[in-house]
Every structure is written in C-alpha cells, then in structure tokens.
Amino acid sequence: MEKQEKQSVAQPSPIETHAWGQMLANSLWVVTLLMVLAFFWQSFGEMLAK
Amino acid sequence: MMSLTWYLLGLLTVASGEGLRQVNLRYKLDWIAWGGLFSGIGALLFCIAWAVGAYLEGVPRAAAMGLLMFGLGGIVILAVVSKYINARLEKRVVIAAGTPAIGPAAVKSTTVVSGPLKTSVAISPFEKQIWSVLGRLAYLSLVIAFFLGLMSDGKDYETMLHLKFPEAKLTKLRDNPTVFRIGAEESGNYALIQEGQGYGGPFVIGLRIMEDAKIHEVVLFDNKETPAFLDKIEKANFPAQFAGKHVTDDFLVGADVDVISGATVSTRAATMAVRNGAHIAATEYFKLKPTWKPVPWNFGLGEILIILMFVLAFVPKIHKSTPWKHLYMVASLVIVGFYMNASISVSSLSGLALGFIPPLKEHIVWWTLVMGSVLSVVLLGKNVYCYRICPFFWVEWLLNKIGGSGVKLSPELQLRSRYVANACLWVALMLVFLSTYPGLGNYEPFAMMFSLDGVGVQWYLLPLALVGSFFLSSFWCRFFCPVGYSFNHLLSWRRRILDKFKTKEESMEV
Structure with missing residues (x-):
C-alpha cells in the first residue's frame, strides 16, 4: 500500500484536479461574461440609435 | 493589426513548442500523444489566425464558424489526447505498484498529488x-x-408618412388604425398605418392604396423583430411582393404571399399588418364585399x-x-x-x-x-x-x-x-x-x-x-x-x- 502511494505521488494528476483546470474554467467564465457585456454595449448603441 | 497577430502567433508557437517539450519530459509521450498534441495545438493556432483575419475583414460569422470548427475541434483533440495520456499514466502506476489503481485508493492518491484546491468558501x-x-x-x-x-413608446408615424409622401396633401380620416386620404376628397387614394404582431412586438407598416383598389406601395415603418430576422426580410425585399395586389386578396402566407425562409414569424407579422390594412380599406373606403378567405389555423x-x-x-x-x-x-x-x-x-x-x-x-x-x-x-x-x-x-x-x-x-x-x-x-x-x-x-x-x-x-x-x-x-x-x-x-x-x-x-x- 505504501509502495502504491509512493508511486502515485510521483505521477502528475489529471486536468480536473489541477489548479490550471480551475484557471481554465475561470478564464472561460470571464471571457464569456465579457462577451455578454460587449453584447449589451452593442445593444445600448442600437437603443440610442433608435 | 494582422502583422501583430502574426507576431503573437509566432510567440504562441514558440511557447507551444516549449510546452510540448515540458509535457514530454513529465509524461514521456509516445508517437500517438505527440501526433494528437501537435494537431490539437495546430488547430488552435490556425483557429486564432482564422478568427482574427475574419474579424478584421468584417465577417464575424466566419470568425465564429472558424472558432467553432477549428477551436472546438482542437480542444476535442487535446481532450482526447489528455485522456489517453492519463490512461497510460494509470497503466504505468498499475505496473509499478502491482495492484490496480482504481477505486477510492486511486482517487485518494490523485487528490494527494494535486495539492489542496480550495473547495469551499462562504460569502460574508x-x-x-x-x-x-x-x-x-x-x-x-x-x-x-x-x-x-411604455410612456415613451409611440413613434410619430404621421410625420413619417408626411416625409414619405412630401408632395401629397394628407387628410386624416380615422385613428386606430390611422388612415389618411391622399389628395383631394374624391381622389380615392389612401395611406394606412397598420400593425401586425410578431414575437418581438408590433410590426408597423404603411400602405398606399390608390383608386384602382390596389396596393401601390408598402413601407416598413417600425418593428421590434430580432435584427437577424429583419435583415432577411429586408434582403428579400419582402414589401415589394404586395405591390399590385387587390385589397380583397387573401394575403395568406404560403398561399398568395411568399414566406421568407428563416424569418417565418416576421413574415407572418408583416403580412398580418398588410392584410388588416387592405381589408379595412376594402370594406370601409371602397365599399367592397369581403370575399377573402379567413386566416386558417397554422x-x-x-x-x-x-x-x-x-x-x-x-x-x-x-x-x-x-x-x-x-x-x-x-x-x-x-x-x-x-x-x-x-x-x-x-x-x-x-x-x-x-x-x-x-x-x-x-x-x-x-x-x-x-x-x-x-x-x-x-x-x-x-x-x-x-x-x-x-x-x-x-x-x-x-x-x-x-x-x-x-x-x-x-x-x-x-x-x-x-x-x-x-x-x-x-x-x-x-x-x-x-x-x-x-x-x-x-x-x-x-x-x-x-x-x-x-x-x-x-x-x-x-x-x-x-x-x-x-x-x-x-x-x-x-x-x-x-x-x-x-x-x-x-x-x-x-x-x-x-x-x-x-x-x-x-x-x-x-
């Protein structure tokens, strides 16, 4: 058991348990939010033009 | 702008190369993983070049399609490769440890590897x-x-009508729907403003009907349709098909009115406005008997x-x-x-x-x-x-x-x-x-x-x-x-x- 744990500790982990997995998720959320805000900006311009 | 994109792509390519080297050092990649990572990264880089190029040329639709086809494609390839690398990793663990690394023990071990990720916080x-x-x-x-x-809604359609027919003398005959006589009292020429209900709201249309009881002009005054659908109606020059139609015609979409593909709801709303206006003119001003078919259930x-x-x-x-x-x-x-x-x-x-x-x-x-x-x-x-x-x-x-x-x-x-x-x-x-x-x-x-x-x-x-x-x-x-x-x-x-x-x-x- 100890040997197994030692072996697995030496191996890297899959994406979901990595900090950069969380960073990827956060970035996707932020970029999507920015696009939604950009859409509102576009709509605001259209509203003023009407 | 494009040269800046190429410069950044160059930097990204170098960074990707270095990233691949690091991954190889860490995971000892075989030729399948190499091929997969190479094509996945290649697709992503190509996607960036495509999207920026299309955006700069003013075609956001093509940019989005590029992002979808190559971006999502690249990500799918990278995800499959990462699964493949993980599977090989587990295999190696099994061989090294002599026992299968599945079940709670394996889960526990991977959690140990990654270090503690914050899992719960509370809002103050x-x-x-x-x-x-x-x-x-x-x-x-x-x-x-x-x-x-609601209070500020309501455009001055009368002014719009005056602007549309600046030379004509307009006399208001009624409200709701608004009807004007164009020219002298016995002229028999009318201008009507009518509404039809779309998904987004009323579709307001102006109709010019002359003494021959035929529609001579249809003008789109106002609408609340989604811009993409309105774009289709305008591109197809939808109002033009009503010119020459008699006020007692049926005005039924799919029968005597052509439907605009992809904008069916907007087509129905605009047709409804024309139909209502023409039929009011037929009965009230031309004193014609209603011979048109009723609107069927769709x-x-x-x-x-x-x-x-x-x-x-x-x-x-x-x-x-x-x-x-x-x-x-x-x-x-x-x-x-x-x-x-x-x-x-x-x-x-x-x-x-x-x-x-x-x-x-x-x-x-x-x-x-x-x-x-x-x-x-x-x-x-x-x-x-x-x-x-x-x-x-x-x-x-x-x-x-x-x-x-x-x-x-x-x-x-x-x-x-x-x-x-x-x-x-x-x-x-x-x-x-x-x-x-x-x-x-x-x-x-x-x-x-x-x-x-x-x-x-x-x-x-x-x-x-x-x-x-x-x-x-x-x-x-x-x-x-x-x-x-x-x-x-x-x-x-x-x-x-x-x-x-x-x-x-x-x-x-x-």
Missing part, C-alpha cells in the same frame, strides 16, 4: 446584505424602466411535434430511463432545435411581459412553448423547459459527455456567478423595458446554434458557450442563461406567495 453576511439590497433595487428599477418605456407537423414534446416533458419516466431520455434528447435537438428553431429566449419572456402576444391561430408553437412553460412554472411550480425541452441544454450535455473533464470554477466565482448571471438578466431586461424592443436583450446563442442567425458580438458567444460546456457541465445554463434565471425568479415568487398564504391560513386557524 455583509456582502450578502449588499447583494440583497442590490436585488431589491434591481426589481424597483425594472418596474420604473417598464413604465418609462397547425402542421411541426406544431403537433412541439405539443407532443411539451406534454412528454411532464412524464418523469422518460427523463429517468436511459433509452427514453436519449430519444427525447434527439427529438429536442432535431424538432425544437433544427426543425422549428423554437427555443425560448429572454426576448420571448420580456415580450410577453410587455404584452406582445402573437395570435394563437398562427403561432401555436409560441403559445405551447412560451405560454405553456410560463404557466407550468406559475400554476404548477414546475420548470419543464430547462433541462428537458431546451435543445441547447442537450448540446451542452453531449459536449460535456465528449469532454468529460470535471473542471470547476473556483469556489469564490461559483458563489458569485449566480449574482452575476442575475445582473446580466437585469441589464437585458432594463434594455428591453426602456426601449420596448425585446430583441435588444437577446444575448443567448440559441438562434445562432440552430439557424446560424446572429448579429455582431452574438457570434462570439456561441463558440464560447460551446467550449465552456465542453469543460464545465451545463456551462451556459448554470452560469449565464437568462431564461433559466427568469424561471427561477418566477418559481421563487410563487413559493413566497404560497408561503404567505399558508402562514395567513395557519394564523387564522390558531
């Missing part, structure tokens, strides 16, 4: 209070915006299938047992998505709030999905649309099955994402209520997904929502969808009202 009572105050202010501002919008295969889908959404067994669930998913994608393109959007809901209700006879699909879903929330307390009928949910579900990664937002963002989504819904509703133009708040990527209709920035939301759901389950539904959040608000109001009634009844009994 002060911040909670701030959000609560902001929520109340949001409701108040929406009510104010609603009435402000009830075909699509309507039957949508009603069936809606009814089946209430059957729990279908959504629990695997073959039925999958069949329902295919039906939702094919029927609600690609065949009818009838997804509910924030513009449908806000249009309903503004009283823009299309006639049942011609819009059974709208009544079934929008009215049916809202009524099932209000009367039964059940949201049968999200996670069941909505085709975009199933697209996300499928993508997440392929991606299968369990990445999560950081707990801080997860906690606040609900407030941010509600803030987005608030902005959308403010825009709609102040302008009384439901299309302005329509930031969902549904129409782009199923009929490739979109304007400007909307095109970039679709690839982002799809890539997001590839990594995070129901990415759009959970973090952004205004329809889901609107239904949640309705459900919470319903619960509060019922609770109040219950407390009142209990206090009466005591």
